[in-house]
Amino acid sequence: MVEIRRLGEQIGVEVTGIDVKTMSEAEWNRIYHAWLDCNVMCVRGQDLTIPDFIHYSERFGPVVPHPSKSTRHPDHPQITMLGVNKFDAEGRLRDEIYRRGAEGWHTDGAYNQAPFKATQLYALAVPSRGGNTLFANAYAAYDRLPQRLKDRLDGVTGAFAYGGRRGKARLLNPEDQDWTPVFHKIIRTHPETGRKSLYFDPGKICYFVGIDDKEGDALIAELKERMITPGAEYHHVWQKGDIVIWDNRCSYHRAAGDYPPEEDRIHWRVSINDYGVEALEAAE
Numbered sequence: 001m002v003e004i005r006r007l008g009e010q011i012g013v014e015v016t017g018i019d020v021k022t023m024s025e026a027e028w029n030r031i032y033h034a035w036l037d038c039n040v041m042c043v044r045g046q047d048l049t050i051p052d053f054i055h056y057s058e059r060f061g062p063v064v065p066h067p068s069k070s071t072r073h074p075d076h077p078q079i080t081m082l083g084v085n086k087f088d089a090e091g092r093l094r095d096e097i098y099r100r101g102a103e104g105w106h107t108d109g110a111y112n113q114a115p116f117k118a119t120q121l122y123a124l125a126v127p128s129r130g131g132n133t134l135f136a137n138a139y140a141a142y143d144r145l146p147q148r149l150k151d152r153l154d155g156v157t158g159a160f161a162y163g164g165r166r167g168k169a170r171l172l173n174p175e176d177q178d179w180t181p182v183f184h185k186i187i188r189t190h191p192e193t194g195r196k197s198l199y200f201d202p203g204k205i206c207y208f209v210g211i212d213d214k215e216g217d218a219l220i221a222e223l224k225e226r227m228i229t230p231g232a233e234y235h236h237v238w239q240k241g242d243i244v245i246w247d248n249r250c251s252y253h254r255a256a257g258d259y260p261p262e263e264d265r266i267h268w269r270v271s272i273n274d275y276g277v278e279a280l281e282a283a284e
């Protein structure tokens with residue numbers, strides 16, 4: 001029987017007793033709404049092929065290839081392989097693979113006109129220790145902002161690009177390094193829940209429109225501190241067979257990047273677009 005229980009106090013939900021390949025429409029509706037309510041969802045104990053994983057992921061929205069071509073699955077471009085080819089030809093650890101997602105708190109796809117609605121990972125191999133994924137609630141981040149900042153950021157737009165203010169991104173091919181910034185409101189209303197969140201990514205923000213560099217730098221530093229709210233985190237300890245999906249519109253995440261490098265930590269990963277308002281805006 002399907003069981004749904006909260007993981008963190010303010011973020012995260014776990015689903016057990018379900019097979020995503022065969023669940024009923026009623027079960028799908030329950031888990032989809034649990035995910036919307038809790039920002040991040042783990043479905044335990046799944047046994048999936050790549051087509052099964054893509055098919056299930058497509059229930060959330062269109063599954064699109066990630067811009068990092070070198071880490072795409074050779075036969076399934078929509079699948080990104082995490083933790084594969086971790087060592088180079090000389091046997092040296094490739095930091096960009098080992099520490100992917102561990103550089104800092106972020107939200108995926110802020111460099112797209114229509115940022116990814118969700119990212120979903122399926123765990124194939126889990127290390128004996130470490131290697132958690134950390135999540136934080138971006139609604140809570142907005143709720144906890146001092147009124148001064150809520151007022152200052154109201155209506156403010158940020159410019160975002162893949163490499164942010166650094167420019168370059170190690171996981172991209174040379175021909176894919178040039179990004180024209182895209183623009184997103186920093187206070188964002190979630191198209192499905194109607195709740196406001198702080199939409200911010202310190203690694204991808206380039207500047208705030210209409211705000212001078214001095215104030216912009218101070219704002220970036222302050223939001224970096226405030227984006228993670230005490231009590232609104234959940235740290236996922238992976239089990240083989242877990243599927244974890246996070247809502248990039250209302251959560252932040254980062255990899256801990258701390259597991260024994262000689263051990264395997266392997267996931268299939270998909271980026272999921274929105275069918276909704278944002279997809280329509282992007283098509284304009």
Ligand SMILES: O=C(O)CCC(=O)C(=O)O
Binds near residue numbers: 100132133253254
């Ligand atoms: O490997 C992880 O725990 C998460 C990596 C990440 O940031 C991502 O897949 O978007």
Ligand SMILES: [Fe+2]
Binds near residue numbers: 101106107108253
């Ligand atoms: Fe990420």
